Amino acid sequence: MRGAVLHGARDVRFExxxxxxxxxxxxxxxxxxxxxxxGSDLWPYRGIQPTTAPRAMGHEYCGIVEEVGxxxxxxRPGQFVIGSFFASDNTCPHCKAGYQxxxxxxQPVGGAQAPMLRVPLADGTLVATREVPSAELIPSxxxxxxxxxxxxxxxxxxxxxxxTTVVVVGDGAVGLLGVLAAKQLGAERIIVMSRHExxxxxxxxxxxxxxxxxxxxxxxARIQELTKGIxxxxxxxxxxxxxxxxxxxxxxxxxxxxxxxxxxxxxKLDAQKLFFTHVHLHGGPAPVRRYLPRLIELVxxxxxxxxxxxxxxxxxxxxxxxxxxxxxxxxxxxxxxx
Amino acid sequence: MRGAVLHGARDVRFExxxxxxxxxxxxxxxxxxxxxxxGSDLWPYRGIQPTTAPRAMGHEYCGIVEEVGxxxxxxRPGQFVIGSFFASDNTCPHCKAGYQxxxxxxQPVGGAQAPMLRVPLADGTLVATREVPSAELIPSxxxxxxxxxxxxxxxxxxxxxxxTTVVVVGDGAVGLLGVLAAKQLGAERIIVMSRHExxxxxxxxxxxxxxxxxxxxxxxARIQELTKGIxxxxxxxxxxxxxxxxxxxxxxxxxxxxxxxxxxxxxKLDAQKLFFTHVHLHGGPAPVRRYLPRLIELVxxxxxxxxxxxxxxxxxxxxxxxxxxxxxxxxxxxxxxx
Numbered sequence: 001m002r003g004a005v006l007h008g009a010r011d012v013r014f015e016x017x018x019x020x021x022x023x024x025x026x027x028x029x030x031x032x033x034x035x036x037x038x039g040s041d042l043w044p045y046r047g048i049q050p051t052t053a054p055r056a057m058g059h060e061y062c063g064i065v066e067e068v069g070x071x072x073x074x075x076r077p078g079q080f081v082i083g084s085f086f087a088s089d090n091t092c093p094h095c096k097a098g099y100q101x102x103x104x105x106x107q108p109v110g111g112a113q114a115p116m117l118r119v120p121l122a123d124g125t126l127v128a129t130r131e132v133p134s135a136e137l138i139p140s141x142x143x144x145x146x147x148x149x150x151x152x153x154x155x156x157x158x159x160x161x162x163x164t165t166v167v168v169v170g171d172g173a174v175g176l177l178g179v180l181a182a183k184q185l186g187a188e189r190i191i192v193m194s195r196h197e198x199x200x201x202x203x204x205x206x207x208x209x210x211x212x213x214x215x216x217x218x219x220x221a222r223i224q225e226l227t228k229g230i231x232x233x234x235x236x237x238x239x240x241x242x243x244x245x246x247x248x249x250x251x252x253x254x255x256x257x258x259x260x261x262x263x264x265x266x267x268k269l270d271a272q273k274l275f276f277t278h279v280h281l282h283g284g285p286a287p288v289r290r291y292l293p294r295l296i297e298l299v300x301x302x303x304x305x306x307x308x309x310x311x312x313x314x315x316x317x318x319x320x321x322x323x324x325x326x327x328x329x330x331x332x333x334x335x336x337x338x
Numbered sequence: 339m340r341g342a343v344l345h346g347a348r349d350v351r352f353e354x355x356x357x358x359x360x361x362x363x364x365x366x367x368x369x370x371x372x373x374x375x376x377g378s379d380l381w382p383y384r385g386i387q388p389t390t391a392p393r394a395m396g397h398e399y400c401g402i403v404e405e406v407g408x409x410x411x412x413x414r415p416g417q418f419v420i421g422s423f424f425a426s427d428n429t430c431p432h433c434k435a436g437y438q439x440x441x442x443x444x445q446p447v448g449g450a451q452a453p454m455l456r457v458p459l460a461d462g463t464l465v466a467t468r469e470v471p472s473a474e475l476i477p478s479x480x481x482x483x484x485x486x487x488x489x490x491x492x493x494x495x496x497x498x499x500x501x502t503t504v505v506v507v508g509d510g511a512v513g514l515l516g517v518l519a520a521k522q523l524g525a526e527r528i529i530v531m532s533r534h535e536x537x538x539x540x541x542x543x544x545x546x547x548x549x550x551x552x553x554x555x556x557x558x559a560r561i562q563e564l565t566k567g568i569x570x571x572x573x574x575x576x577x578x579x580x581x582x583x584x585x586x587x588x589x590x591x592x593x594x595x596x597x598x599x600x601x602x603x604x605x606k607l608d609a610q611k612l613f614f615t616h617v618h619l620h621g622g623p624a625p626v627r628r629y630l631p632r633l634i635e636l637v638x639x640x641x642x643x644x645x646x647x648x649x650x651x652x653x654x655x656x657x658x659x660x661x662x663x664x665x666x667x668x669x670x671x672x673x674x675x676x
Contacts, residue, residue, distance in 0.1 A: 093568045094592045102592030102616050104567075229442075230431045245609060254432045254440030254622075264609035271583060271605035275598065275622050278440050284592075284616040 003114025004057040004319040009047030010327070012320045017056060017111070020118035025071030028122035030081065032063035034142045035113050035336040036310065037322050039172045040263060045323050048265060057319075058113030059085035060146040062138070063338075065126075066116070074123040080133060081126040082145050082296060083119050084288035085109055090124030100124075100289035113319055115338050127292045129300065137299060139307025139335055143177065144295040147333065148306040149288030150261050151177030151238070152295065155185050157259035157282040158234035162186030167223055167251045168208075170238030171199040173309040173333040174261060176206055178236040180304060183207025187234070191226060193219055193247070199332060202308060216243060220250035231256055237283070240264045254278035261286055310335035341452025342395040342657040347385030348665070350658045355394060355449070358456035363409030366460035368419065370401035372480045373451050373674040374648065375660050377510045378601060383661050386603060395657075396451030397423035398484040400476070401676075403464075404454065412461040418471060419464040420483050420634060421457050422626035423447055428462030438462075438627035451657055453676050465630040467638065475637060477645025477673055481515065482633040485671065486644040487626025488599050489515030489576070490633065493523050495597035495620040496572035500524030505561055505589045506546075508576030509537040511647040511671040512599060514544055516574040518642060521545025525572070529564060531557055531585070537670060540646060554581060558588035569594055575621070578602045592616035599624050648673035 003017045020029055035058050043049040062082040065075050075081055088095050088103035095103050107120045119125055133141055140148075151174050160166055166187045168175045171194035182190050183206060191210040192203040200211045214222045223232060231253030237244055240262030248258050260283035274281070298304045312331035314322050322334035341355045358367055373396050381387040400420040403413050413419055426433050426441035433441050445458045457463055471479055478486075489512050498504055504520045506513045509532035520528050521544060529548040530541040538549045552560045561570060569591030575582055578600030586596050598621035612619070636642045650669035652660050660672035 097591070097593050099593040099616050253435070255435050255437040260609070260613065264613055267609035269607040269609055269612075271598070271602035271607055274607075274619075275602055278437050278622040279620075281612075281619040282617075284613050 001115050002317070003111060006044055006051055006055050006057050008051050010045060012045065012057065012323050014317050014319050017114060020111070020116050022067060022069045023118065024120060025069035026121050026123065027069045028065055028072055028075060028119050028126060029067040030061065030063040030117045030119060031066045032061050032112065032115060032117055032338045034062065034138050035316065035338055036060050036142055037113070037326055037334045037336070038146060039174060041323070042327055043263070043265065045327060056111035056114065058111060059109050060142060061112040061117055062141045062145055063117070064132070068122060072122045075126050075128050079128040081128045082141055082292060083109065083125040083127070084149065084292070085146050086285065087120040087125040088289055089121050090289060095124065098287055098290045100287045101285040113316065113336060115316070125289065127296060129296055133300070139310050140299045140305055141296070142335065143306035143309060144292060144299060146288060147173045147309060148177045148295055149291050150174045150286035152181040152291045153286035153288070154178040154236040154238055154259045154261045155181035158236050159257040159280070160185040160187050160234045163188045164233045165189040165227060166191065167232040167235045168192045168238060169235065169244050169248045169251070170262070171196055171203065172238060175236065175238035176202055176309055176332070177306050178238055179203050179208050180206040180306060182236070184298070184304065191223065191232070196329070198311070202332070205308065216247060219247055223251040233257065238262055240267070242267045245269070249274065249277055249279055252277065252279045256280070257282070259283050309333045313337060339453050340655070341449060344382055344389055344393050344395050346389050348383060350383065350395065350661050352655050352657050355452060358449070358454050360405060360407045361456065362458060363407035364459050364461065365407045366403055366410055366413060366457045366464060367405040368399065368401040368455045368457060369404045370399050370450065370453060370455055370676045371418070372400065372476050373654065373676055374398050374480055375451070375664055375672045375674070376484060377512060379661070380665055381601070381603065383665060394449035394452065396449060397447050398480060399447070399450040399455050400479045400483055401455070402470070406460060410460045413464050413466050417466040419466045420479055420630060421447065421463040421465070422487065422630070423484050424623065425457060425459040425463040426627055427459050428627060433462065436625055436628045438625045439623040451654065451674060453654070463627065465634060467634055471638070477648050478637045478643055479634070480673065481644035481647060482630060482637060484626060485511045485647060486515045486633055487629050488512045488624035490519040490629050491624035491626070492516040492574040492576055492597045492599040493519035496574050497595040497618070498523040498525050498572045501526045502571045503527040503565060504529065505570040505573045506530045506576060507573060507582050507586045507589070508600070509534055509541065510576060513574065513576035514540055514647055514670070515644050516576055517541050517546050518544040518644060520574070522636070522642065529561065529570070534667070536649070540670070543646065554585055557585055561589040565591070571595065576600055578605070580605045583607070587612065587615055587617055590615065590617045594618070595620070597621050647671045651675060
């Protein structure tokens with residue numbers, strides 16, 4: 001088979017790879033229905049995170065179980081399944097507390113920009129749908145694997161509840177699905193900080209009530225104005241830079257909640273400044289597994305359509321163009337037809 | 339009258355001060371029943387926080403209302419009252435949300451190491467007891483003004499609930515009353531990090547179940563051992579240094595809660611490291627006013643005796659010795675007889 005391999009900054013190649021095989025009795029092999037490119041893939045793609053050896057890319061996936069190891073009991077060949085970017089046993093104390101991405105036995109899942117994928121700890125990691133979904137549901141099912149689950153965690157970690165005033169910092173796919181999640185969780189007002197017209201439009205479709213185009217201090221001042229000088233109850237930081245974090249904290253009311261779900265790059269927080277803001281801070285690699293059953297159900301019922309974040313669809317062999325389009329912000333998120 | 343004035347590092351003088359007078363119609367003047375020295379007073383005393391001009395010290399107080407401004411309606415002369423170190427209107431959105439130390443009109447209260455004190459925003463700030471308490475209750479009432487309220491906020495901000503496993507970092511008066519608060523909030527296990535025998539003893543009286551004398555990485559390893567490799571549900575950081583913050587975060591389980599209630603001095607948090615710990619972080623200047631009615635009730639009923647943290651009592655004119663004793667850790671906390 002052939003899949004995407006990153007060799008260095010801006011050097012993604014579609015090349016021959018060994019087909020995955022069962023290595024552990026707890027593994028499953030999936031035949032993927034679709035794959036995609038993550039905003040976090042852009043960190044190594046742009047060279048901000050160095051690539052020291054060629055690396056098979058991709059960690060978002062859904063598809064049909066092809067084969068399972070002899071220890072797997074909860075999924076079987078022929079089922080359609082979705083999993084998260086971290087395999088987890090779903091039985092350890094951290095998993096039971098809902099932090100599957102901190103599972104005692106967690107393993108990263110990699111190489112999903114390919115036709116076939118090995119998923120470790122299949123019983124704990126994979127969730128099967130009731131039936132094989134129709135083609136039009138595939139993008140939304142795929143979104144549940146990471147970007148929707150991450151946006152959902154952002155909203156949940158920021159304590160979004162009925163009536164909440166929410167600010168979303170970041171108009172990438174995660175931020176946009178943070179909007180969708182906030183809407184589902186009952187937010188009354190959802191303010192999105194965005195300067196990009198197509199993203200603003202999608203944000204509004206997902207439930208945004210206000211768009212703020214100003215940034216940094218001006219952006220904070222605008223949020224204060226919109227919230228009558230109080231600040232937002234909940235702020236979802238969906239970027240991972242110092243600027244976005246400072247902006248997020250500055251938009252929250254005293255005692256408000258700031259979540260952060262993008263891996264922070266070079267962000268140092270001055271604890272004394274943070275102290276006097278009185279904000280709650282919570283984030284980390286999203287425990288998507290916690291939310292998967294609920295997200296799958298919402299997609300199956302047609303209550304949400306997170307697949308709309310894919311505004312570019314390419315065949316898998318054009319994966320390099322998919323990276324370029326996202327890097328240049330021509331695409332919000334690229335779906336790869338396998 | 340005479341009171342404590344800080345002139346520079348380790349230079350506290352008991353000297354003549356103008357007696358406070360009503361300046362605003364919302365002010366009250368109190369005749370103090372007792373005063374004390376706060377751990378946070380040691381930052382400027384030690385010169386870590388510079389003193390640029392002589393400053394009347396003290397911000398913990400309880401006493402009898404002597405006089406009120408014409409706008410004050412909720413307290414009257416003759417009542418025994420307790421307030422917090424920040425005056426607050428208790429009506430603005432931040433106060434209503436329980437963050438009175440972020441009140442839109444907050445003002446610091448200062449000069450309480452003296453016989454008389456002016457308290458601004460008296461209606462919002464002061465809470466009257468049902469009757470004038472007996473002499474033996476005064477230390478516990480005084481503790482409610484700051485150190486107990488701060489320890490209580492530490493436990494609340496760390497989400498301490500029935501059954502929680504708690505770690506307290508810091509065996510100062512705030513940490514010790516964090517133990518008392520955690521016990522009251524139903525914690526099952528309370529582990530205190532302390533190397534000082536008298537403080538360990540008081541911690542046990544307040545409800546500590548375990549004492550850990552190791553620090554930094556060894557301390558974290560010991561907590562992991564005591565919690566079967568899981569980490570603590572709640573960690574109360576009651577110091578405010580880089581070492582204590584790092585230790586606190588390292589003791590928490592993934593998804594656990596870390597509160598911090600001492601003003602952080604020179605603490606920079608690496609957001610990426612914090613991200614992968616999955617902890618919740620919340621703190622700030624304790625909104626003691628939120629808890630005062632409950633704390634006063636607990637003291638009145640004799641359910642708690644937070645006044646035990648005062649292990650040195652001096653007449654007010656010996657205030658400089660009170661500072662020295664705390665600076666040299668000969669005393670946990672000094673009560674000043676007014």
